Amino acid sequence: MSTDARTASEDGYRKGPVLLRGEQIPDSTSDERLLRGADGADWLHGDPWRVLRIQSEFVEGFGALAELGPAVSVFGSARTKPDHRDYVAGERIGSRLAEEGFAVITGGGPGVMEAANKGAHEAGGTSVGLGIELPFEQGMNSYVNLGVHFRYFFARKTMFVKYASGFIVLPGGFGTLDELFEALTLVQTKKVNAFPIVLVDSEYWSGLFRWLGDSVATRGMINPRDLELFRLMDDPDEAVEFVAATCRAVSGLE
Template identity: 75%
Template structure:
């Protein structure tokens, strides 16, 4: 077992697209690893076109499954948080609060904080969505997911997290959570997506990261002071939900105003063209 796999289990098996594998059938590499490997020389000429078809199918299936989800918020956090722990309880409260506010809750579909947020949303009567990923230590979709989609490729899955969310709530987590956080932050900072709210929950957990951003990162000019305003830091679920709801209302009002302005402009153009 590889060092980074210690302490993990295969749960209900390893999912490779629609295929379920267990025990000796579990491969030693993932689809992402094989896609990004350059060791096969010209072999990509034969294999990669088929990968492109699989990638295309993942986008099509994801778009089709999530097209009618409605207003939603992506919640990120560690898979290693045990049930009943303070962070797990916090995740439940976030999921419950978002569902009560009318949002679907999207997570990675796994255990820990993801399970907690899905549980809170489901128990509150909201739509609980899970976007799973093919990993060597696959633990399966948690039982609180109402709508689940499994992905081979991280980049296809990340697109779904962003495309169908109106905000991002980030609870304590590790490398995967950091990756999702900075992906969302980069897209908002570069205006690749609408300026959706990004909320970090747990000041004590995130304070070290924020000190580093405000310190050497800002001092060297690699970010601007205004970039730090993209991050909202809170300690409780209620405040996180409030920020998401307020920003969502602002965005919907701005969208409505833009539609009304466009309609007015079209009417004016039509009237001016009448002889």
């Protein structure tokens, strides 16, 4: 059992709708157990129940977010401190999105997620957090005014896309990259249409952009036009204005 999991958060450990503390905190997550593979014939008894649990996560997520209205998902590192420029940018983006009439959806954790939620909340907007069961529990930040906890990443990722009209991505790690490339893949394969994606901080993202052009596109792994599926920007206000204008144009509001 991980010591970090046991003492992860004063707020406790979220397992779907269940709150656990102390010795009740498990040593593995629902995702980990799902992906562990078959263990003899035990999966015949356990997996059908998992299917029902997964179904319930989609039902709960759809029910909580169905009347959300226009929204933008904002992603970035959970490790960003409040005095960092990325936190300041995230807070500004959350505030400006709320002023433009968009709900702000994040993963509900600390760092950039908290910053965007804080900006939206303090601007009087709807601040959404989609939490996830993790070995190192982050908890839902205090600026979320509509929160949903998930056991499974794939159910949570569906909500990020289904109820958002665009993505704004600030610097982050593997989780942020996963969410970015999920969005790019959905747009590239036309699973979603005219979905604006903005990467904020060109200094941080320019290496990735060059690699996609010089290596991936050059070797024919993507079409060079695929690099037009997202924009690099430095000004949080400019990022919000672009996403808001694109969303409104697609929805016919302009």
